[in-house]
Amino acid sequence: MNDDTDSTDVRTPTTRRGYLGRVGALAASGVVAGCTTGGGTEGATDGPDGRVTDTPTASPTPEPTPTETATETATPTSYAASIEPVGEIALDDPPETVVSGWGFVGDVLTALGHADSVVGMSRPGFWYQGFYELLPEVSMRDTTEIPATVSKGYSVDEELLYELDPDLLATDPNRYIGWYGLDAGTVRTLGEEVAPFFGNESRSKRSSGWPNWPDGEAYDYYSIPEFVERYGRLFGEAERAAAMVDLYETTIEDVTSRVPPEGDRPTVGLLNAFANPESRGFFAVTDPNPALDVTHELKQYGDLGVVDAFDGMYPDEGGHYDLKTGFEGLLEADPDVLVFQEAVNALGGQNVYGNTEAYEGTLDLLRNDDIGRQLSAVEDGRLYPGGTGSQGPIVNLFQTEMLAKQLYPEEFGEWHGFGETPTDEQLFDRQRVADIVNGDI
Structure with missing residues (x-):
């Protein structure tokens, strides 16, 4: 069967380690890595058909003795959490490898003190470390040193x-379905034989063709704090998650409350840092205003009320680039003001999917071209590096502070450059973030 439905319902909890020890019994009963019987996104050039096997008749199982029953019900797991579209999963122990x-x-796992648990990623280069x-x-x-589980051609390395x-x-x-081309049966098998899935695509608004596995129904998006809390429960880090959410929400609320009235804000063009007429044949302009406020790819631009200089100029179908x-x-x-999205990757930490020369080349082109020199942002020296769209709570705190200073220096102080903000001009407490990451809460 080749559709987007599955006769297994992933919303029934199970345990990862217990499940691995009894795959056959779970498959026979219809319970697999959080599954029981029941019913494209912009920003990447990065499915499932719902096939199920026939369910054999299970052999009679002896009824547990009262002692056995009492023992089972008296020791509930402490590592359970729920997230759409997979529903709730429960683990005997917190995940050690992810x-x-x-x-x-x-970034979420870094905030929870579990950065070292990551042993593979679809795109390691998109985890900005700077x-x-x-x-x-x-x-x-x-x-x-983190292996990529998805090839440059956007194919999952199942092996x-x-x-x-x-x-x-x-x-x-x-x-795995909508971006990497796997069918539902394969995804279901990975969830059974490798590990349970626990994630939700909330980077940006999902496309109209998004698979919506397992039941074909659209599902919720989550905010950054909601992700921190849900992963915190699954990893047994509820207290650390609560501390990070409190710091994060307090900071964002304070910063957004100080944004100047719209009439006092500069107009902004958000350009791709590495696309210009020499490298790509064009400048790539992104609409800085998120289609959904809850998504995180462009969160700082929405939170800080960016006034888009290109408003109304975007085509109905922008493709990989909006304009x-x-x-x-x-x-x-x-x-x-011109802000160059993803430019941080050329400025701090590992140079992951851009390079200093390419970014500087875009700036030089604007400054040296006869037309480019006429731009107000060039004349006034208001060309700024922008952040990465793969941002959890820590990265978003830094990128919100960075953009606030770039756009509204009269209110938040000047942006002095990457890593150059004096302590008394910082908009959040770096030491407090570090303490939470290190478990000193």
């Missing part, structure tokens, strides 16, 4: 997943 997608979950070096006594991961044998697949299974334009198009919009 395969995730891009950098978002890695901000961690700005935190006292917080270690960076060498993402070049590697089995080899890594993680305790958790910390990603939305619909990514492609040349020097004339930039001059027509003439933003007060």
